[in-house]
Amino acid sequence: MIFQDPLTALSPYYTIGRQIGETYSKHTGASKKEARDRAVEMLTRVGIPQPSLRVDDYPHQFSGGMRQRAMIAMSLVCDPDLLIADEPTTALDVTVQAQILDLLKDLQQELGTAIIMITHDLGVIARTAHDVMVMYAGRAVERGTVREVLKAPQHPYTWGLLSSMPSLGGPLDVPLRPVRGTPPSLINMPKGCPFNPRCDHQEQVLGGKCSTERPLLAPATGHATACHLTLDRQQDIFINQIQPRLG
Numbered sequence: 001m002i003f004q005d006p007l008t009a010l011s012p013y014y015t016i017g018r019q020i021g022e023t024y025s026k027h028t029g030a031s032k033k034e035a036r037d038r039a040v041e042m043l044t045r046v047g048i049p050q051p052s053l054r055v056d057d058y059p060h061q062f063s064g065g066m067r068q069r070a071m072i073a074m075s076l077v078c079d080p081d082l083l084i085a086d087e088p089t090t091a092l093d094v095t096v097q098a099q100i101l102d103l104l105k106d107l108q109q110e111l112g113t114a115i116i117m118i119t120h121d122l123g124v125i126a127r128t129a130h131d132v133m134v135m136y137a138g139r140a141v142e143r144g145t146v147r148e149v150l151k152a153p154q155h156p157y158t159w160g161l162l163s164s165m166p167s168l169g170g171p172l173d174v175p176l177r178p179v180r181g182t183p184p185s186l187i188n189m190p191k192g193c194p195f196n197p198r199c200d201h202q203e204q205v206l207g208g209k210c211s212t213e214r215p216l217l218a219p220a221t222g223h224a225t226a227c228h229l230t231l232d233r234q235q236d237i238f239i240n241q242i243q244p245r246l247g
């Protein structure tokens, strides 16, 4: 797993090499020397200059971008099948962000490791992901390919996320529209659809189901939403009300 802030995720008391090597020797039984060699190899792989010297540095001697590279080296040291990256670029400036995303993409292709990227940044999703699951109040509300979810979103919460983001190609005279209200408390969830106190479209669902019945995401694969709106209604609202705002 790659954590959000490498400075707090890495121990300040141990060298970078020891932290990478420890993970490796715990899982493989490698000797100290083998673990150190592996740490140097991983630092080389993630683009740290002079890896055989920097392996003995402490985290505070690395820049923010280098620390995140070291975290990535640590997370990949045992060749995992799956990597979970929790907001891996939030603590970094945009230039370093782009470098780290490119590095993750290259390593994913080189090593064949699947990556689950947890992020609030739709730009990161557009740049890196194949498939997207939009979460609201701890539950999945929309699922599909990047193209489906970003180009033809179907869930009112996804519409809200996209409408609250500035777009370079969008109309200049249309103000951004944040999702109104605040997220619900997870120990006191609203009845019915968790998004209903913030949704502008529930009156278009027959029978008041939005406040009584929780919509579920279809278990099958493919583009799907957890919403009581019919697919025709979703498409109609998106084309006539949401898309003109997004440009």
Ligand code: SF4
Residues within 6 Å of the ligand: 155, 156, 157, 193, 194, 195, 196, 197, 199, 200, 201, 202, 205, 210, 215, 226, 227, 228, 229
């Ligand atoms: S189920 Fe109802 S309240 Fe929930 S997102 Fe759909 S329309 Fe809005």
